[in-house]
Each structure stands twice: as C-alpha cells, then as structure tokens.
Amino acid sequence: MPPPSAAQISRLFAPLAIQGRQHETLALLADDVDWTICGHAPPMSRRYTSRQEFLDNTLKVLRERVLTEPLRLEVRNIVVSSTASGGGDEGKDEEIDGDVVVELEALDATCxxxxxxxxxYCWVCKFAHGKIVQVRAYLDTDLLTRALQQNP
Structure with missing residues (x-):
C-alpha cells in the first residue's frame, strides 16, 4: 500500500486550528502514546507515557494557566516517510502506519x-494502525519557559 499523502495527514491535523474541534486530532493519540517534549523547559520537557498524562501536563496547563484562550495550531508543513503505508486512493485513516513529520504554528496565541x-512545533509522529503511538516534539523551549515563568 502506498504511503499516506500529505493531504490525508493535513486533513487529520486540521481540526487543531479550529476552536472546539481539537479533540478530533487528539483522539488519534493512542492511550499509551509515548510523547517526549525535547529540550530544556521544565516541567514540560520530559517523557509522557500516556495520552492523559500528556494532556493533563501540557495542553491543560497552557489552557488554564498560561494562555488567554485554548491553543489552536495550524499545519505549516508535512513530510511523510517513504516507508509509511496506509495511504493512496484506497487507503483508510485507520490503516496508516509509519513516520510522519508535522510542522505546526500557534494561531493568535497570547499569554x-x-x-x-x-x-x-515540529512533531515527529509514528503511526500504527491509524493511531499516533510515539511523538518527539521540538519547539522553542526558551519561549515556553518564559511563558510558564511569567504566568504562574
């Protein structure tokens, strides 16, 4: 089966930009997702081993403590590994397997x-059977640290 197209992946991540629909993309996370925020921005830069742990310690903190409104993210670029599968005209989202890199930008976000x-953000995602099972997230840890420190 051919790799998923950038358009297919973009469609899966597009709800992150729409207030009230972010849960559609977050539902792609496996319950036991292995998510690492790389860099030095304590307490967020670390490894999370479940969907709930990740959401409670990152997006919930940003929403409740740091940002004026929930974070919205827009897809800026997508790279699909040539070894990924589950795409093409016949592919179904639940069949996606392999590595995908998604670059995202925060939309009109203010602390x-x-x-x-x-x-x-740059999320290096590993899909298995249509679920995201692993993410390595790269971001501006200096900005994240300042946002956390200045909005206690």
Missing amino acids: KNGLPYDMR
Missing part, C-alpha cells in the same frame, strides 16, 4: 501577561 505565544 495572560500579554507575551505573544508565537510558537512553532
């Missing part, structure tokens, strides 16, 4: 103290 949260 409660007024600091612009103009974050860009």
Whole structure:
C-alpha cells in the first residue's frame, strides 16, 4: 500500500486550528502514546507515557494557566516517510502506519501577561494502525519557559 499523502495527514491535523474541534486530532493519540517534549523547559520537557498524562501536563496547563484562550495550531508543513503505508486512493485513516513529520504554528496565541505565544512545533509522529503511538516534539523551549515563568 502506498504511503499516506500529505493531504490525508493535513486533513487529520486540521481540526487543531479550529476552536472546539481539537479533540478530533487528539483522539488519534493512542492511550499509551509515548510523547517526549525535547529540550530544556521544565516541567514540560520530559517523557509522557500516556495520552492523559500528556494532556493533563501540557495542553491543560497552557489552557488554564498560561494562555488567554485554548491553543489552536495550524499545519505549516508535512513530510511523510517513504516507508509509511496506509495511504493512496484506497487507503483508510485507520490503516496508516509509519513516520510522519508535522510542522505546526500557534494561531493568535497570547499569554495572560500579554507575551505573544508565537510558537512553532515540529512533531515527529509514528503511526500504527491509524493511531499516533510515539511523538518527539521540538519547539522553542526558551519561549515556553518564559511563558510558564511569567504566568504562574
């Protein structure tokens, strides 16, 4: 089976940009997703071993403590590994397997103290049977650290 197309992956991640629909993309995370935020931005830069642990310690913290409104992310670029499968005209989302890299940009995000949260993310995702089972997230850890420290 051919690899998934960038358009197919973009469609899966597009709800992250729409207020109230982010859960559609987050539902792709396996319950036991292995998610690592790389870099040095304590307490967020670390390894998470479940979907709930990741959500509770990252997006929930940003939403409740740091940002003026829930984070919205827009897809800027997608790279699909040539060894990935589950795509093409016949492919179904639940059949996606392999590695996908998604670059995302925060949309109109502002911290409660007024600091612009103009974050860009690079998520290196591993899919298995249509679920995201592993992510290595790269981001501006300096901006994240400042946002966390200035919005306690």
